[in-house]
Amino acid sequence: MENSAEPWRDPALPVDERVTALMAEMSLEDKVGQLGSAWLGQRAAGEVSPMQDALPDSLPEHGLGHLTRPFGTAPIGHQDGIERLAELQRKVIAANRFGIPAIAHEECLTGFATLGATVYPASIAWAATFDPELVGRMAAAIGADLRAVGVHQGLSPLLDVVRDYRWGRVEETLGEDPYLVATLGTAYVRGLQSAGVVATLKHFAGYPASRAGRNHAPVSVGPREFSEVLLWPFEMAVRDGGARSVMNSYSDVDGLPAAANEQLLTGILRDDWGFDGVVVSDYFAVTFLQTTHRVAASRAEAAALAIDAGIDVELPSTHCYGELVALVRSGQLPEKLVDRAARRVLTQKVELGLLDPGWTPAAGVATLDSPANRTIAAEMAEKSxxxxxxxxxxxxxxxxxxxxxxxxxxxxxxxxxxxxxxxxxxxxxxxxxxxxxxxxxxxxxxxxxxxxxxxxxxxxxxxxxxxxxxxxxxxxxxxxxxxxxxxxxxxxxxxxxxxxxxxxxxxxxxxxxxxxxxxxxxxxxxxxxxxxxxxxxxxxxxxxxxxxxxxxxxxxxxxxxxxxxxxxxxxxxxxxxxxxxxxxxxxxxxxxxxxxxxGDSAGISNLDPSPLFPFGHGISYTTYAYSGLRLEPAEIPVDGTFAVSVTVTNTGSRNGAETVQLYLRDLYAQVTRPVRQLTGFCRVRLDPGEQAEVTFSVHADRTSFVGRDLRRIVEPGEVEVLVGSSSEMLPCVGKVRVVGAVRVIDGDYVRTTPVEVSRKGVG
Structure with missing residues (x-):
């Protein structure tokens, strides 16, 4: 043991033991300190967020959970930023009796949001690549730059599924299909966290379905759409991607703001999905419970609602959570809620190495816009x-x-x-x-x-x-x-x-x-x-x-x-x-x-809602042909798997990349279903005349949906299988029959569609 008097600093001990030992020594004030944040200095020229200039410009006593945007608030050279962050960390360490540093977080929706850093394409452009491997490489590069300058957490990816193109934040999303959003978002999570930086899923959940596409507007969706479309990418990023942080949505869904929704932040996220990371508030979301949603009459009431629901850290500053000590002392709030949140924050700090002996802030990196970064940015731009x-x-x-x-x-x-x-x-x-x-x-x-x-x-x-x-x-x-x-x-x-x-x-x-x-x-x-x-x-x-x-x-x-x-x-x-x-x-x-x-307005409405160009569309300077659809087997049990194979040929004179898209359509179901839904995709690069066989492995779970009783089910019946180059250009069509009794999915299930590509040479 490095120090028997401070077992929380011993890397040889299990994380849980280190955290338990530390919390046993902490006062209520010490624990509450870990649930707050501070956004300090460099704001004179203008706000980059509402209410920013109203924030205190000093460190709170008794420790600090997060430092907000030490690089991304004002123009500062990265070496100066490293030195400034190091000085802030020294002050944080000196201000609490356990010497615990803060987690520094930054925005990274288009790369590290700081002066001189690589500006990658916006998220909607990542989605246009249909290339999760590239998204993962980009995220790893972003994470490496963040980690090199001492940042521990990135506020990305945004997993909101587009429901209304008028919404201003469409550019920050990964598109309108939950499987595309989930697949690319999960790739981003894995890439960023491979560099030792915590990824933050946002905005959980419902934000993009606001009325009339207006920012922060109320959300009116049914529980089925909420689960199948809006929650689904978050579930994949948590269960399959291992995301370590989640940020709440600003919006209310059917009158209940996400920041005060215990069923969402605790019941679904933690109890159902097994998430064991940290939930951080979106900026000022706890305050908004009082000032805009008006479900709390004071900052103290807002703090109580948020921590009870499951928000562990208030961002970007400690505006409401400073009231938690008085709430506990007066008996209005159980101390176990503070303990629960503090344990999660301290666990993350231990996992990040912030309590290891000899921890020091980062030394830096030569450039934040390296040739390697620009190569990735160029590839992403060209493919998008x-x-x-x-x-x-x-x-x-x-x-x-x-x-x-x-x-x-x-x-x-x-x-x-x-x-x-x-x-x-x-x-x-x-x-x-x-x-x-x-x-x-x-x-x-x-x-x-x-x-x-x-x-x-x-x-x-x-x-x-x-x-x-x-x-x-x-x-x-x-x-x-x-x-x-x-x-x-x-x-x-x-x-x-x-x-x-x-x-x-x-x-x-x-x-x-x-x-x-x-x-x-x-x-x-x-x-x-x-x-x-x-x-x-x-x-x-x-x-x-x-x-x-x-x-x-x-x-x-x-x-x-x-x-x-x-x-x-x-x-x-x-x-x-x-x-x-x-x-x-x-x-x-x-x-x-x-x-x-x-979608079909013929004889029903005078308005034609059909798109000019459909989801998945895009043409090339070469041409591609699809042939040889095979479905094996053509009948599966409600827990079975079938393979979808198709041959794709470059029939033009140039090499190129085709995005092969697999869609499923439930012909008849107990609730209305989409006319088709993306179930798998794969980019295939082909030389002129070259052929490749693309094979998707589809588990019956990929046909599942939320039934009448709001449980996820696999229902027997015929499923149409469609393969092609867009949601409307689908030349290969077949059917698979799912047989057996209705299967209720209670717990985890298959969310992905693996794909293999076999080269067949020149056809």
Whole structure:
């Protein structure tokens, strides 16, 4: 033993023994200290979160659970940040009698959110890759950078399943399908935690289903949709990914805020799923129980509700949990609730090595935007760009190109709302981002040096300024081809057109960009529409007139070269839609996961909700053929497994990557079911003429659903099996029969669909 007087510092002892020994020596005040947080200094230039400037700027007594965003609050060089964090940790250690450091956490939705760090594509772009291995590699790189500078916890991934494209935070999500969200989110968790950094699942749960897509709005969903769609990715990330932290949702579901929902934070998360990590509050969520939800009349009542429900640590500061000592002393709150939360926090600190003898803050890393990081960012960007339509004008072979549009010469359009340049630097207009991010204009000129590329903004992203449209139109008329770069600028709370608090009234392009497109399309010059955005916009008015349409979901610092590479043909596009592209600006539903009456409006309604481009869609500069569907066996018991095999052939003249997608459809069930649902997917790279056999192993659990009595069941009956390149392009169709009595799933079950690829050579 290193120190017999302090057994909690002995790495040879089991974690639980170390924590028990420490808690036996701690006072109530010491334990409550571990449940709080502090957001200190560097806030004079502006807030990056509501209420931020109202926070205390000093360390509390009796210890501290978390240090909030020591790097990501203001522009600070990473070496200065390391030194500042080390100084803060020394103060935290000195301020509590046990010398316990704090857990330092940071945002990492598009990479480490600090000055000079790599800006990866936004989460919606990760989803467009359909590549969990790449997402895992990116997360491991992010985790390594965080750990190297002394950060222990990352506030990512976001596992909210998109339900309404108007919601501002669509860009932060992994799309509208729970299996895609779950698979990629779990890969991110494993990658980040492989670097020794705690991943935080958010926002648990219901947030993306807010009414009218409005931030923080109430959520009205039934228990079946809540379980099957909104909870499901969290379950996979907890049970299969081993996530060590969860953050609550701001929203209330049917009148009950998540921060005060014991059934959610304790019953489902811990009792049902076996989660044994730490639940942290979203920023100010405990306070909001009093100030916005009004289910508590005071900070003390809010604290009592939250800790009873299962929130262990209040973030970003100790605004309400400071009342816990008085609540316990007065008999209004059982001390066992404080003990429960403190044990979880201290367990995590022991697991992170913060109580090991000789622990010191990190020494640092040479650069946070290394060549290795940029290579991953470039691969992610290239794989995420989606070619939606092409009449043959792409790849570009033009001697003159008119690049028009507000996203054409603005690299910030490539970055999400939680990227440091868009999240923090708007408050510091004189500070450079320190990250090289070429614009589309610079990238096109570099990519196609034989072409003369002119640029005209045409109009701003949001402001109704039409003054530049006529000049842009003249430039388009004079060119061989026009590339119209339109879309979003990410921001926070109304400062952008996409991002947290930047919700949309409808799905028309922001500002007067639609007018710009109409004017360009009227010139007669072939127009390639490039949408750089955080959400899908309705493009039905342009689809029949555009020469090509490209969708790039905020592709990060390497987005310019990636888009230019697709336009030139250097990159064969392989991205696929993780959300649908609407046909009309008010088209609903906002997801392909609908029962029959949710999509077929013929004879029922005058509105057609069908998408312009469906979930999973994306085309290439080569072509692929599907053949030879085999289902073995064609009949399985309610706990059995069947294999789905199909041959995919590259029938074109270029190598490329096809995303093979497997969907299931329950033909008849005791409750309404989606017309089809993604059940497996696999990216397959093929040379011209090459064939591969893709085999999915589907357990009967993958046909399960929440039945009439709200229990998950596998029901006997016929299941349609569909394989193809999108949710609507499914040339291979068969049926499997599930036989036996209804099986109730009580406990764990199979959530994944393993896949194998066998190369067959040239066909």
């Amino acid at each position: 760009v989606i070619l939606l339509a092409n009449t043959g004008v792409l790849p570009l072979e033009a001697s003159s190109i008119a690049l028009v549009g507000p996203c054409g010469d603005d690299p910030l359009a490539f970055m999400g709302c939680y990227s440091f340049p868009n999240h923090v630097l708007p408050h510091y207009p004189g500070v450079a981002s320190e990250v090289a991010a070429p614009s589309l204009l610079a990238s096109l000129r570099n990519e196609i040096p034989s072409s003369v590329v002119s640029f005209h903004e045409g109009c701003p992203i949001r402001d109704p300024d039409r003054g530049g449209i006529s000049t842009a139109v003249e430039a388009a008329r004079a060119a061989d081809v026009c590339v119209a770069a339109v879309g979003d600028r990410a921001g926070l709370f109304g400062l952008g057109t996409s991002g947290e608090g930047c919700d949309a009234a409808d799905l028309s392009l922001p500002g007067v960009q639609s007018e710009l497109l109409e004017a360009l399309l009227a010139t007669g010059t072939p127009v390639v529409i490039v949408v750089v955005s955080g959400r899908p916009y309705a493009l039905g008015d342009y689809a029949d007139r555009a020469a090509a349409i490209v969708q790039a979901f905020m592709p990060g610092e390497e987005g310019g070269p990636a888009i230019a590479g697709v336009l030139s043909g250097r990159v064969n596009p392989s991205g696929r839609l993780p959300v649908q592209v609407p046909r009309i600006t008010g088209g609903q539903p906002g997801t392909y996961l609908h029962p029959p009456l949710g």
